[in-house]
Amino acid sequence: MEAGTTIKDKALSYGVKAVGIASVEAINRYAPPGHRPDDLLKEAKSVVLIGGGQPTAGAWRSGTNRVLGSIGYNRSETGGAARKLASFIEERFGFYTIPIPTGERNGHYPYLSLKLCAEMAGLGTRSMAAGIILNPVFGLLYFNGVITTMPLPADGPLEKPVCPHPSCVRLWEKKQTTPCLSACPDCLSGELKDGAIRWMEYRQEGCYPRAQTAARDVFQKLLLEAVNEEDKDRRKAILFGSHFTRAVRGIAYSTELSAQCFNCLKRCPVIPRKLQPHTPPQ
Incomplete structure:
Protein backbone atom coordinates (compact mmCIF):
# COMPACT_ATOMS: atom_id res chain seq x y z
CA MET A 1 0.00 0.00 0.00
CA GLU A 2 1.24 3.50 -0.84
CA ALA A 3 2.65 5.33 2.18
CA GLY A 4 0.26 8.27 1.82
CA THR A 5 -2.76 5.97 1.78
CA THR A 6 -1.43 4.06 4.79
CA ILE A 7 -1.04 7.29 6.76
CA LYS A 8 -4.53 8.49 5.81
CA ASP A 9 -6.12 5.18 6.78
CA LYS A 10 -4.31 5.29 10.11
CA ALA A 11 -5.54 8.82 10.79
CA LEU A 12 -9.12 7.83 9.99
CA SER A 13 -8.81 4.91 12.39
CA TYR A 14 -8.29 7.49 15.16
CA GLY A 15 -11.82 8.78 14.58
CA VAL A 16 -11.22 11.90 12.50
CA LYS A 17 -13.56 12.68 9.60
CA ALA A 18 -11.21 13.88 6.86
CA VAL A 19 -7.50 13.66 6.00
CA GLY A 20 -5.46 15.48 3.37
CA ILE A 21 -1.81 16.05 2.52
CA ALA A 22 -0.19 19.35 1.56
CA SER A 23 3.35 20.03 0.43
CA VAL A 24 5.45 22.43 2.46
CA GLU A 25 6.50 24.12 -0.77
CA ALA A 26 2.86 24.95 -1.61
CA ILE A 27 2.15 26.27 1.90
CA ASN A 28 5.28 28.43 1.85
CA ARG A 29 4.06 30.27 -1.22
CA TYR A 30 1.44 31.93 0.98
CA ALA A 31 2.63 31.64 4.60
CA PRO A 32 4.85 34.48 5.87
CA PRO A 33 8.34 33.77 7.28
CA GLY A 34 8.15 32.58 10.85
CA HIS A 35 4.83 30.83 10.23
CA ARG A 36 5.93 28.13 7.82
CA PRO A 37 6.12 24.37 8.47
CA ASP A 38 9.91 24.29 8.05
CA ASP A 39 10.21 27.09 10.61
CA LEU A 40 8.85 24.58 13.13
CA LEU A 41 10.57 21.44 11.83
CA LYS A 42 13.78 21.75 9.83
CA GLU A 43 13.71 20.17 6.37
CA ALA A 44 9.96 19.56 6.57
CA LYS A 45 8.49 18.30 3.30
CA SER A 46 4.83 17.51 3.98
CA VAL A 47 1.93 18.42 6.25
CA VAL A 48 -0.79 15.86 6.96
CA LEU A 49 -4.01 17.68 7.91
CA ILE A 50 -6.85 16.03 9.80
CA GLY A 51 -10.34 17.40 10.37
CA GLY A 52 -12.98 16.47 12.91
CA GLY A 53 -14.60 17.52 16.16
CA GLN A 54 -17.50 19.16 14.33
CA PRO A 55 -20.85 19.89 16.03
CA THR A 56 -23.44 17.13 15.93
CA ALA A 57 -26.80 17.74 14.30
CA GLY A 58 -28.26 17.94 17.80
CA ALA A 59 -25.75 20.61 18.89
CA TRP A 60 -26.96 22.95 16.15
CA ARG A 61 -30.49 22.54 17.53
CA SER A 62 -29.51 23.14 21.16
CA GLY A 63 -31.12 26.58 21.17
CA THR A 64 -28.43 28.65 22.88
CA ASN A 65 -25.00 29.80 21.76
CA ARG A 66 -23.56 28.97 25.18
CA VAL A 67 -24.60 25.32 24.93
CA LEU A 68 -23.41 25.08 21.33
CA GLY A 69 -20.08 26.64 22.26
CA SER A 70 -19.67 24.32 25.25
CA ILE A 71 -20.59 20.95 23.76
CA GLY A 72 -20.86 21.61 20.06
CA TYR A 73 -17.29 20.91 19.07
CA ASN A 74 -14.20 19.13 20.34
CA ARG A 75 -10.77 20.52 19.45
CA SER A 76 -9.01 17.90 21.59
CA GLU A 77 -10.21 15.11 19.29
CA THR A 78 -7.97 16.20 16.41
CA GLY A 79 -5.15 17.18 18.77
CA GLY A 80 -4.98 13.68 20.24
CA ALA A 81 -5.16 12.09 16.80
CA ALA A 82 -2.30 14.31 15.56
CA ARG A 83 -0.02 13.22 18.41
CA LYS A 84 -0.70 9.56 17.74
CA LEU A 85 -0.23 10.05 14.00
CA ALA A 86 3.15 11.74 14.55
CA SER A 87 4.37 8.76 16.54
CA PHE A 88 3.02 6.35 13.93
CA ILE A 89 4.90 8.04 11.05
CA GLU A 90 8.18 8.08 12.95
CA GLU A 91 7.89 4.45 14.06
CA ARG A 92 6.58 3.09 10.74
CA PHE A 93 8.52 5.16 8.19
CA GLY A 94 11.47 6.62 10.11
CA PHE A 95 10.93 10.31 9.27
CA TYR A 96 10.99 13.16 11.76
CA THR A 97 7.44 14.28 12.57
CA ILE A 98 5.79 16.70 15.00
CA PRO A 99 2.14 17.54 15.71
CA ILE A 100 1.31 21.10 14.71
CA PRO A 101 1.64 23.24 17.86
CA THR A 102 -1.63 24.84 18.97
CA GLY A 103 -2.40 25.24 22.67
CA GLU A 104 -2.22 28.81 23.96
CA ARG A 105 -1.49 30.24 20.51
CA ASN A 106 -4.37 28.54 18.75
CA GLY A 107 -6.75 30.94 17.03
CA HIS A 108 -5.48 34.47 17.59
CA TYR A 109 -1.69 34.01 17.44
CA PRO A 110 -1.07 30.68 15.67
CA TYR A 111 2.34 29.17 14.98
CA LEU A 112 0.97 28.04 11.63
CA SER A 113 -2.29 28.75 9.81
CA LEU A 114 -4.37 25.58 9.98
CA LYS A 115 -6.81 27.17 7.54
CA LEU A 116 -4.10 27.62 4.94
CA CYS A 117 -2.83 24.08 5.45
CA ALA A 118 -6.37 22.69 5.17
CA GLU A 119 -6.88 24.54 1.88
CA MET A 120 -3.59 23.28 0.48
CA ALA A 121 -4.51 19.74 1.56
CA GLY A 122 -7.86 19.83 -0.23
CA LEU A 123 -9.99 19.66 2.91
CA GLY A 124 -12.07 22.70 2.06
CA THR A 125 -12.14 26.33 0.96
CA ARG A 126 -12.66 29.71 2.66
CA SER A 127 -16.19 30.87 3.31
CA MET A 128 -18.03 34.13 3.84
CA ALA A 129 -18.98 32.95 7.34
CA ALA A 130 -16.16 34.15 9.62
CA GLY A 131 -13.57 33.06 7.07
CA ILE A 132 -13.76 29.46 8.22
CA ILE A 133 -12.84 26.52 6.02
CA LEU A 134 -15.92 24.69 4.77
CA ASN A 135 -15.57 21.04 3.85
CA PRO A 136 -17.76 19.86 0.94
CA VAL A 137 -18.98 16.81 2.90
CA PHE A 138 -18.99 17.76 6.58
CA GLY A 139 -19.29 21.52 6.40
CA LEU A 140 -17.61 22.90 9.53
CA LEU A 141 -14.55 20.99 10.71
CA TYR A 142 -11.81 21.76 13.23
CA PHE A 143 -8.30 21.04 12.07
CA ASN A 144 -4.99 19.79 13.36
CA GLY A 145 -2.23 17.75 11.83
CA VAL A 146 1.43 16.83 11.67
CA ILE A 147 4.51 18.24 9.98
CA THR A 148 6.99 15.70 8.68
CA THR A 149 10.26 15.47 6.78
CA MET A 150 8.68 12.61 4.81
CA PRO A 151 7.99 13.53 1.16
CA LEU A 152 4.40 12.56 0.39
CA PRO A 153 2.19 13.08 -2.68
CA ALA A 154 0.11 16.20 -2.05
CA ASP A 155 -3.64 16.33 -2.61
CA GLY A 156 -3.60 20.01 -3.51
CA PRO A 157 -6.43 22.55 -3.23
CA LEU A 158 -9.99 21.77 -4.29
CA GLU A 159 -10.80 22.81 -7.84
CA LYS A 160 -14.32 24.01 -6.99
CA PRO A 161 -14.95 26.36 -4.03
CA VAL A 162 -17.38 25.06 -1.41
CA CYS A 163 -18.69 28.57 -0.71
CA PRO A 164 -20.94 30.11 -1.90
CA HIS A 165 -23.75 27.55 -1.96
CA PRO A 166 -26.07 27.84 -4.99
CA SER A 167 -28.91 29.02 -2.71
CA CYS A 168 -26.65 31.81 -1.41
CA VAL A 169 -25.88 32.88 -4.97
CA ARG A 170 -29.61 33.10 -5.74
CA LEU A 171 -30.23 35.13 -2.57
CA TRP A 172 -27.38 37.49 -3.47
CA GLU A 173 -28.81 38.07 -6.95
CA LYS A 174 -32.17 39.01 -5.40
CA LYS A 175 -31.19 40.91 -2.23
CA GLN A 176 -27.42 41.52 -2.37
CA THR A 177 -26.84 39.50 0.79
CA THR A 178 -26.28 35.92 2.00
CA PRO A 179 -27.58 34.08 5.09
CA CYS A 180 -24.33 34.60 7.00
CA LEU A 181 -23.95 38.28 6.06
CA SER A 182 -27.51 39.08 7.07
CA ALA A 183 -27.08 37.17 10.34
CA CYS A 184 -24.15 39.31 11.49
CA PRO A 185 -23.47 42.46 9.43
CA ASP A 186 -21.36 43.88 12.29
CA CYS A 187 -18.73 41.13 12.02
CA LEU A 188 -19.00 40.10 8.37
CA SER A 189 -18.80 41.86 5.03
CA GLY A 190 -18.36 40.58 1.51
CA GLU A 191 -19.51 40.52 -2.07
CA LEU A 192 -20.31 37.84 -4.63
CA LYS A 193 -19.68 38.22 -8.34
CA ASP A 194 -20.45 35.70 -11.07
CA GLY A 195 -21.36 33.09 -8.45
CA ALA A 196 -18.07 33.34 -6.54
CA ILE A 197 -16.65 35.28 -3.60
CA ARG A 198 -15.21 38.55 -4.89
CA TRP A 199 -14.04 39.65 -1.44
CA MET A 200 -14.88 38.94 2.18
CA GLU A 201 -13.91 40.32 5.58
CA TYR A 202 -14.27 38.86 9.06
CA ARG A 203 -13.79 41.47 11.79
CA GLN A 204 -12.65 39.26 14.63
CA GLU A 205 -12.06 42.26 16.88
CA GLY A 206 -15.83 42.77 16.82
CA CYS A 207 -16.79 39.11 17.14
CA TYR A 208 -14.34 38.25 19.88
CA PRO A 209 -15.56 40.48 22.75
CA ARG A 210 -19.21 39.53 22.18
CA ALA A 211 -18.60 35.80 21.93
CA GLN A 212 -15.98 35.57 24.67
CA THR A 213 -18.17 34.95 27.71
CA ALA A 214 -16.57 32.06 29.58
CA TYR A 253 -12.05 22.65 32.47
CA SER A 254 -10.04 24.29 29.66
CA THR A 255 -13.17 25.28 27.75
CA GLU A 256 -11.89 28.62 26.52
CA LEU A 257 -14.09 30.06 23.81
CA SER A 258 -11.81 32.04 21.53
CA ALA A 259 -14.48 33.66 19.36
CA GLN A 260 -17.64 33.19 17.33
CA CYS A 261 -21.23 33.12 18.54
CA PHE A 262 -22.10 30.70 15.69
CA ASN A 263 -25.02 32.84 14.46
CA CYS A 264 -23.54 33.16 10.97
CA LEU A 265 -22.83 29.43 10.82
CA LYS A 266 -26.28 28.42 12.00
CA ARG A 267 -27.68 29.70 8.73
CA CYS A 268 -25.01 28.30 6.42
CA PRO A 269 -26.62 25.84 3.95
CA VAL A 270 -23.34 23.96 3.46
CA ILE A 271 -23.28 22.70 7.06
CA PRO A 272 -25.37 19.52 7.53
CA ARG A 273 -27.75 19.96 10.47
CA LYS A 274 -30.31 17.25 9.84
CA LEU A 275 -30.11 13.59 10.78
CA GLN A 276 -29.99 11.03 8.04
CA PRO A 277 -32.97 8.64 7.91
CA HIS A 278 -32.47 6.08 10.64
CA THR A 279 -32.47 2.41 9.73
CA PRO A 280 -33.29 0.24 12.77
CA PRO A 281 -30.90 -2.67 13.33
CA GLN A 282 -32.13 -6.00 12.03
Whole structure:
Protein backbone atom coordinates (compact mmCIF):
# COMPACT_ATOMS: atom_id res chain seq x y z
CA MET A 1 0.00 0.00 0.00
CA GLU A 2 1.24 3.50 -0.84
CA ALA A 3 2.65 5.33 2.18
CA GLY A 4 0.26 8.27 1.82
CA THR A 5 -2.76 5.97 1.78
CA THR A 6 -1.43 4.06 4.79
CA ILE A 7 -1.04 7.29 6.76
CA LYS A 8 -4.53 8.49 5.81
CA ASP A 9 -6.12 5.18 6.78
CA LYS A 10 -4.31 5.29 10.11
CA ALA A 11 -5.54 8.82 10.79
CA LEU A 12 -9.12 7.83 9.99
CA SER A 13 -8.81 4.91 12.39
CA TYR A 14 -8.29 7.49 15.16
CA GLY A 15 -11.82 8.78 14.58
CA VAL A 16 -11.22 11.90 12.50
CA LYS A 17 -13.56 12.68 9.60
CA ALA A 18 -11.21 13.88 6.86
CA VAL A 19 -7.50 13.66 6.00
CA GLY A 20 -5.46 15.48 3.37
CA ILE A 21 -1.81 16.05 2.52
CA ALA A 22 -0.19 19.35 1.56
CA SER A 23 3.35 20.03 0.43
CA VAL A 24 5.45 22.43 2.46
CA GLU A 25 6.50 24.12 -0.77
CA ALA A 26 2.86 24.95 -1.61
CA ILE A 27 2.15 26.27 1.90
CA ASN A 28 5.28 28.43 1.85
CA ARG A 29 4.06 30.27 -1.22
CA TYR A 30 1.44 31.93 0.98
CA ALA A 31 2.63 31.64 4.60
CA PRO A 32 4.85 34.48 5.87
CA PRO A 33 8.34 33.77 7.28
CA GLY A 34 8.15 32.58 10.85
CA HIS A 35 4.83 30.83 10.23
CA ARG A 36 5.93 28.13 7.82
CA PRO A 37 6.12 24.37 8.47
CA ASP A 38 9.91 24.29 8.05
CA ASP A 39 10.21 27.09 10.61
CA LEU A 40 8.85 24.58 13.13
CA LEU A 41 10.57 21.44 11.83
CA LYS A 42 13.78 21.75 9.83
CA GLU A 43 13.71 20.17 6.37
CA ALA A 44 9.96 19.56 6.57
CA LYS A 45 8.49 18.30 3.30
CA SER A 46 4.83 17.51 3.98
CA VAL A 47 1.93 18.42 6.25
CA VAL A 48 -0.79 15.86 6.96
CA LEU A 49 -4.01 17.68 7.91
CA ILE A 50 -6.85 16.03 9.80
CA GLY A 51 -10.34 17.40 10.37
CA GLY A 52 -12.98 16.47 12.91
CA GLY A 53 -14.60 17.52 16.16
CA GLN A 54 -17.50 19.16 14.33
CA PRO A 55 -20.85 19.89 16.03
CA THR A 56 -23.44 17.13 15.93
CA ALA A 57 -26.80 17.74 14.30
CA GLY A 58 -28.26 17.94 17.80
CA ALA A 59 -25.75 20.61 18.89
CA TRP A 60 -26.96 22.95 16.15
CA ARG A 61 -30.49 22.54 17.53
CA SER A 62 -29.51 23.14 21.16
CA GLY A 63 -31.12 26.58 21.17
CA THR A 64 -28.43 28.65 22.88
CA ASN A 65 -25.00 29.80 21.76
CA ARG A 66 -23.56 28.97 25.18
CA VAL A 67 -24.60 25.32 24.93
CA LEU A 68 -23.41 25.08 21.33
CA GLY A 69 -20.08 26.64 22.26
CA SER A 70 -19.67 24.32 25.25
CA ILE A 71 -20.59 20.95 23.76
CA GLY A 72 -20.86 21.61 20.06
CA TYR A 73 -17.29 20.91 19.07
CA ASN A 74 -14.20 19.13 20.34
CA ARG A 75 -10.77 20.52 19.45
CA SER A 76 -9.01 17.90 21.59
CA GLU A 77 -10.21 15.11 19.29
CA THR A 78 -7.97 16.20 16.41
CA GLY A 79 -5.15 17.18 18.77
CA GLY A 80 -4.98 13.68 20.24
CA ALA A 81 -5.16 12.09 16.80
CA ALA A 82 -2.30 14.31 15.56
CA ARG A 83 -0.02 13.22 18.41
CA LYS A 84 -0.70 9.56 17.74
CA LEU A 85 -0.23 10.05 14.00
CA ALA A 86 3.15 11.74 14.55
CA SER A 87 4.37 8.76 16.54
CA PHE A 88 3.02 6.35 13.93
CA ILE A 89 4.90 8.04 11.05
CA GLU A 90 8.18 8.08 12.95
CA GLU A 91 7.89 4.45 14.06
CA ARG A 92 6.58 3.09 10.74
CA PHE A 93 8.52 5.16 8.19
CA GLY A 94 11.47 6.62 10.11
CA PHE A 95 10.93 10.31 9.27
CA TYR A 96 10.99 13.16 11.76
CA THR A 97 7.44 14.28 12.57
CA ILE A 98 5.79 16.70 15.00
CA PRO A 99 2.14 17.54 15.71
CA ILE A 100 1.31 21.10 14.71
CA PRO A 101 1.64 23.24 17.86
CA THR A 102 -1.63 24.84 18.97
CA GLY A 103 -2.40 25.24 22.67
CA GLU A 104 -2.22 28.81 23.96
CA ARG A 105 -1.49 30.24 20.51
CA ASN A 106 -4.37 28.54 18.75
CA GLY A 107 -6.75 30.94 17.03
CA HIS A 108 -5.48 34.47 17.59
CA TYR A 109 -1.69 34.01 17.44
CA PRO A 110 -1.07 30.68 15.67
CA TYR A 111 2.34 29.17 14.98
CA LEU A 112 0.97 28.04 11.63
CA SER A 113 -2.29 28.75 9.81
CA LEU A 114 -4.37 25.58 9.98
CA LYS A 115 -6.81 27.17 7.54
CA LEU A 116 -4.10 27.62 4.94
CA CYS A 117 -2.83 24.08 5.45
CA ALA A 118 -6.37 22.69 5.17
CA GLU A 119 -6.88 24.54 1.88
CA MET A 120 -3.59 23.28 0.48
CA ALA A 121 -4.51 19.74 1.56
CA GLY A 122 -7.86 19.83 -0.23
CA LEU A 123 -9.99 19.66 2.91
CA GLY A 124 -12.07 22.70 2.06
CA THR A 125 -12.14 26.33 0.96
CA ARG A 126 -12.66 29.71 2.66
CA SER A 127 -16.19 30.87 3.31
CA MET A 128 -18.03 34.13 3.84
CA ALA A 129 -18.98 32.95 7.34
CA ALA A 130 -16.16 34.15 9.62
CA GLY A 131 -13.57 33.06 7.07
CA ILE A 132 -13.76 29.46 8.22
CA ILE A 133 -12.84 26.52 6.02
CA LEU A 134 -15.92 24.69 4.77
CA ASN A 135 -15.57 21.04 3.85
CA PRO A 136 -17.76 19.86 0.94
CA VAL A 137 -18.98 16.81 2.90
CA PHE A 138 -18.99 17.76 6.58
CA GLY A 139 -19.29 21.52 6.40
CA LEU A 140 -17.61 22.90 9.53
CA LEU A 141 -14.55 20.99 10.71
CA TYR A 142 -11.81 21.76 13.23
CA PHE A 143 -8.30 21.04 12.07
CA ASN A 144 -4.99 19.79 13.36
CA GLY A 145 -2.23 17.75 11.83
CA VAL A 146 1.43 16.83 11.67
CA ILE A 147 4.51 18.24 9.98
CA THR A 148 6.99 15.70 8.68
CA THR A 149 10.26 15.47 6.78
CA MET A 150 8.68 12.61 4.81
CA PRO A 151 7.99 13.53 1.16
CA LEU A 152 4.40 12.56 0.39
CA PRO A 153 2.19 13.08 -2.68
CA ALA A 154 0.11 16.20 -2.05
CA ASP A 155 -3.64 16.33 -2.61
CA GLY A 156 -3.60 20.01 -3.51
CA PRO A 157 -6.43 22.55 -3.23
CA LEU A 158 -9.99 21.77 -4.29
CA GLU A 159 -10.80 22.81 -7.84
CA LYS A 160 -14.32 24.01 -6.99
CA PRO A 161 -14.95 26.36 -4.03
CA VAL A 162 -17.38 25.06 -1.41
CA CYS A 163 -18.69 28.57 -0.71
CA PRO A 164 -20.94 30.11 -1.90
CA HIS A 165 -23.75 27.55 -1.96
CA PRO A 166 -26.07 27.84 -4.99
CA SER A 167 -28.91 29.02 -2.71
CA CYS A 168 -26.65 31.81 -1.41
CA VAL A 169 -25.88 32.88 -4.97
CA ARG A 170 -29.61 33.10 -5.74
CA LEU A 171 -30.23 35.13 -2.57
CA TRP A 172 -27.38 37.49 -3.47
CA GLU A 173 -28.81 38.07 -6.95
CA LYS A 174 -32.17 39.01 -5.40
CA LYS A 175 -31.19 40.91 -2.23
CA GLN A 176 -27.42 41.52 -2.37
CA THR A 177 -26.84 39.50 0.79
CA THR A 178 -26.28 35.92 2.00
CA PRO A 179 -27.58 34.08 5.09
CA CYS A 180 -24.33 34.60 7.00
CA LEU A 181 -23.95 38.28 6.06
CA SER A 182 -27.51 39.08 7.07
CA ALA A 183 -27.08 37.17 10.34
CA CYS A 184 -24.15 39.31 11.49
CA PRO A 185 -23.47 42.46 9.43
CA ASP A 186 -21.36 43.88 12.29
CA CYS A 187 -18.73 41.13 12.02
CA LEU A 188 -19.00 40.10 8.37
CA SER A 189 -18.80 41.86 5.03
CA GLY A 190 -18.36 40.58 1.51
CA GLU A 191 -19.51 40.52 -2.07
CA LEU A 192 -20.31 37.84 -4.63
CA LYS A 193 -19.68 38.22 -8.34
CA ASP A 194 -20.45 35.70 -11.07
CA GLY A 195 -21.36 33.09 -8.45
CA ALA A 196 -18.07 33.34 -6.54
CA ILE A 197 -16.65 35.28 -3.60
CA ARG A 198 -15.21 38.55 -4.89
CA TRP A 199 -14.04 39.65 -1.44
CA MET A 200 -14.88 38.94 2.18
CA GLU A 201 -13.91 40.32 5.58
CA TYR A 202 -14.27 38.86 9.06
CA ARG A 203 -13.79 41.47 11.79
CA GLN A 204 -12.65 39.26 14.63
CA GLU A 205 -12.06 42.26 16.88
CA GLY A 206 -15.83 42.77 16.82
CA CYS A 207 -16.79 39.11 17.14
CA TYR A 208 -14.34 38.25 19.88
CA PRO A 209 -15.56 40.48 22.75
CA ARG A 210 -19.21 39.53 22.18
CA ALA A 211 -18.60 35.80 21.93
CA GLN A 212 -15.98 35.57 24.67
CA THR A 213 -18.17 34.95 27.71
CA ALA A 214 -16.57 32.06 29.58
CA ALA A 215 -12.80 32.25 29.44
CA ARG A 216 -9.62 33.88 30.71
CA ASP A 217 -10.27 37.35 29.27
CA VAL A 218 -13.65 37.66 30.98
CA PHE A 219 -12.23 36.23 34.23
CA GLN A 220 -9.59 38.96 34.33
CA LYS A 221 -12.07 41.69 33.47
CA LEU A 222 -14.60 40.66 36.13
CA LEU A 223 -11.91 40.10 38.76
CA LEU A 224 -10.61 43.63 38.23
CA GLU A 225 -14.17 44.94 38.41
CA ALA A 226 -14.71 43.12 41.70
CA VAL A 227 -11.44 44.39 43.20
CA ASN A 228 -12.30 47.96 42.30
CA GLU A 229 -15.87 47.69 43.60
CA GLU A 230 -16.15 49.44 46.99
CA ASP A 231 -19.63 48.22 47.84
CA LYS A 232 -19.23 44.81 49.49
CA ASP A 233 -22.65 43.57 48.41
CA ARG A 234 -22.04 44.47 44.76
CA ARG A 235 -18.56 42.93 44.98
CA LYS A 236 -20.09 39.72 46.33
CA ALA A 237 -22.68 39.74 43.56
CA ILE A 238 -19.93 39.94 40.93
CA LEU A 239 -17.81 37.14 42.40
CA PHE A 240 -20.72 34.78 43.03
CA GLY A 241 -22.72 35.68 39.93
CA SER A 242 -23.36 33.26 37.09
CA HIS A 243 -21.12 35.14 34.65
CA PHE A 244 -18.02 34.96 36.85
CA THR A 245 -18.85 31.35 37.79
CA ARG A 246 -18.91 30.36 34.11
CA ALA A 247 -15.57 32.08 33.57
CA VAL A 248 -13.99 30.17 36.48
CA ARG A 249 -15.47 26.90 35.29
CA GLY A 250 -14.21 27.58 31.75
CA ILE A 251 -10.64 27.96 33.01
CA ALA A 252 -10.90 24.93 35.30
CA TYR A 253 -12.05 22.65 32.47
CA SER A 254 -10.04 24.29 29.66
CA THR A 255 -13.17 25.28 27.75
CA GLU A 256 -11.89 28.62 26.52
CA LEU A 257 -14.09 30.06 23.81
CA SER A 258 -11.81 32.04 21.53
CA ALA A 259 -14.48 33.66 19.36
CA GLN A 260 -17.64 33.19 17.33
CA CYS A 261 -21.23 33.12 18.54
CA PHE A 262 -22.10 30.70 15.69
CA ASN A 263 -25.02 32.84 14.46
CA CYS A 264 -23.54 33.16 10.97
CA LEU A 265 -22.83 29.43 10.82
CA LYS A 266 -26.28 28.42 12.00
CA ARG A 267 -27.68 29.70 8.73
CA CYS A 268 -25.01 28.30 6.42
CA PRO A 269 -26.62 25.84 3.95
CA VAL A 270 -23.34 23.96 3.46
CA ILE A 271 -23.28 22.70 7.06
CA PRO A 272 -25.37 19.52 7.53
CA ARG A 273 -27.75 19.96 10.47
CA LYS A 274 -30.31 17.25 9.84
CA LEU A 275 -30.11 13.59 10.78
CA GLN A 276 -29.99 11.03 8.04
CA PRO A 277 -32.97 8.64 7.91
CA HIS A 278 -32.47 6.08 10.64
CA THR A 279 -32.47 2.41 9.73
CA PRO A 280 -33.29 0.24 12.77
CA PRO A 281 -30.90 -2.67 13.33
CA GLN A 282 -32.13 -6.00 12.03
